[in-house]
Amino acid sequence: MERKIDVDGLRLEHEDGAYVLETPGDDPARLDEAALDDALEAAEPYVSNWYYWEATVGGEGTARRAFLRWCERAPIVDAQRAGRAADATRSVPDRYQRLRDGLERGWGQLVVTTRLVDDAPFDGERVYDLCHVDDVDADAAALERYTDPREARKIARADEDGRYRPLKTAPTLRPGWTFTGLSGEQLVETVDAFYPATIANWDRERRGELDVDHWLETATRQTGIYDVVDELPREAVDWMAESCCVDSQCLRRRAWQYADGDDLSTPSGDGQFPCREPCSLVIAAAREWTDLESDPERRYELELTERELAQLSALIDAVADDRLG
Amino acid sequence: MQALVVASHGSHLNPDASAPTYAHADAIRETGAFDEVQEAFWKEEPHFREAFRSLEAEEVYVVPLFISEGYFTERVIPRELRLEGWDPSLWDSEGTSAESATLEAGDVEKTVHYCGPVGTHDAMTDVIVRRAERVTGDPQVGPGVGLAVVGHGTDRNDNSAKAVEYHAERIRDRGRFEEVKALFMDESPEVDDVTAYFRSRDVVLVPLFIADGFHTQEDIPEDVGLTDDHRRGWSVPADVDGHRLWYAGAVGTEELLAGVVLERAAAAGADVGDALETVRGDVTGTGG
Structure with a gap:
């Protein structure tokens, strides 16, 4: 036997002409080949467990x-x-x-x-x-x-x-x-x-090896129609994370921040698996927000009756509170 | 071990955009030629950015399911895949002759063979013809029939039109069809005027697009006059200005395209065994 087995408590090695078998709770036993079969049978479930991970799953x-x-x-x-x-x-x-x-x-x-x-x-x-x-x-x-x-x-x-x-x-x-x-x-x-x-x-x-790309890194690398997203103000990035990345919207736990050492105030979430950089939907949303932010402000004058104004306010509130439909 | 990554655009809005990608990837999976086959997208998941990390193979062949050598295949995909040292000159192409470049990616320890897009491969010519055969139901279609290869086209990138013209010319050179034209949505000659460009009564239109979406299912049918309203559909063939137009839908949905993906990977060094024969054999329409 050329190699040693050491999986989940089962240890087996060939040493000085004998097999040394050990399972948790038992002292190592020195066995010859004839005795090994019986001993392995007695070492269940450690042996079948080893076989599953070694032969079926593999991929160490x-x-x-x-x-x-x-x-x-x-x-x-x-x-x-x-x-x-x-x-x-x-x-x-x-x-x-x-x-x-x-x-x-x-x-x-x-x-x-x-x-x-x-x-x-x-x-x-x-x-x-x-x-x-x-x-x-x-x-x-x-x-x-x-x-x-x-x-x-x-x-x-x-x-x-x-x-x-x-x-x-x-x-x-x-x-x-x-x-x-x-x-x-x-x-x-x-x-x-x-x-x-x-x-x-x-x-x-x-493994401690997650390669996180923070907002600024991902935004800066964009080109074409998404070239503008790095112009999004920092506070808008927080709003965006709050509307797109929280647990109620996405089950990944946000590992990216505004920049390395510059955290967003929005909670990262409790997801089992991490989100290592702003996804394509966030980038697309950022483009919309950037466009909105860069729209020039203008002054509009509306003539409404008092009742029309009240109706308009009620309508806006209903949309904001998601009471439509 | 070797893996294949089929890189595609995908969509945030159209659930059918990725259907051809999955279909071709599945056809290749079934041949067993690659230990792993992975789809990757710009607008869906897994994103190009995370295309390699789920793979165990050390050797990876990336084939872009795109039509032209342009913005996406030369800039976006290599950047997002983190291909170290990439430069479009590594393809040594004038716009339709890219083969592959071998590089490393920044986030994994793998060798990546970055192939040219399916759209500019010579085998794509056969896929366009197959599309014409399928829509007319005539395996011999050609004599007396006009063929329009329809592309998006854009004034921003010459290569977009080159791919369309390249295949149109190759088909024209075969002498099979009465007339062959390259027409475009966003540049001249425009597909809107398709009937003005053909003398033949029967004209087959094959859009050189990967997926059926807004362009192939809404814009082109309305622009060409197949229908006033795409929501009501159109007939195939449709009578327009004294011509019978056979509109084929996106070439990317043609099963034979899986063979072009394999050709790209094989040319870059992948061992695909007899997978090419298997994939081509499956699309004869004879059930074989």
Whole structure:
């Protein structure tokens, strides 16, 4: 044996002609080849757990692997370097106990359920189910069932009222569907279709390597019709973040500020995954605002009766309070 | 491992703008030629800016699903992808002959092959002809029939018109169609006057656009006189000024375009195996 196994408490190495096997709570045992098989069987669930992460998932150091480990509250390499509070992780036997019933974790409006497969070719095989947070307790038979990750695009395209959702992380994902029995790879593909690049950016942040572009950097780099957005006054950038980027509008947590060391006053939000720079919708909104700001002011005179003035005021208030329709 | 990124414009307003991008990317996914296939957009998500970070492959081929070598393909996409050391001269093109440039991106440790747009690839000529065959329902269409290749055109960038003229000329040289013209929305010769440019009674109009949207589904049909109001639709063919106009809709929605994406990546060094044959075989209309 040329290499050492060290995954989630299972340690196995070849040393001086013998195998040394160790699991949490047991002293290292020196075994010959004949004794190793029995010992590995006794070391369950550590062995099947190792096999799943080694053979099925693989991808050491990838965002995909980190996300799948996060889904079942397994410790993630490098997690100690993360700026945010470390996630509470669980041991292998504890995880297996929970995975039998299904272990749930939230990601925006998605809920991922990781579970062990009863009749799998090997004991530790996991599959993943995905549904809308509003459907966690719904009768599965009442939900549209999908298994192809690409179906997520169609679901994500329009909200419950059929309105197009150009911002995928808007909190307007429609409920009523479920993906079941996904492999780890398919789960990541499905989540990426609902919320593109959120796993990659979460992983970068977790490693302390998120590449944030603040407002001024992104605005300055624009050209063409968006060339003007860097002229937007600082206070207007705050208003814009307040109207476009807060949790009620977008589930990403805003990591960008006005400039490095110059924070906006608008709260960043509580989202699970970060927003690393102003998105294209914010840039488009900024262009509208910049145009509005640069419009010259003129004086208009209107002749109205007192009652017409009262009606106009009431109308404006109704629009402002969203009491129309 | 190798990955393909299909870079496209997308839209904040039109949910159908990205449909061709997904369709062509899916067709290529199904061939298995690439370990990963990723769509990326200017106005949708994932944005160009975050196109590479979800990929595990070290070798990435970027093919812009754009018509011309111009503002987007020469400036916006390379800037947003953070292609280090990019300069349009690396394509060594006069406006219709870009192939690819190999660079690194600022946010990932990968080798990026930045390809020319699908619109200026020679294989696009065949896609335009295929479009004409499809809309007329005639695999031999050509004799006695006029073909208008319709582009956006803009006075701000010569390359916009070059792509349209390039394909029109290639089709003309084949001698298949009675007459072939390049017409434009925003510059002369204008598509509004299409019937004045053709003697043939039957004229096929193929818009050299990637997606069906406001231009191809509203502006052109009304400008040409296919309909007074796009909301009421139009017939194919439609009788206009004594001509029968066969309006094809955006060329980018033609299935054969997936083959052009593959051609671009293969020319840049991607190993696409027999994917080209697979993609082309799927569009014969015979169910094969």
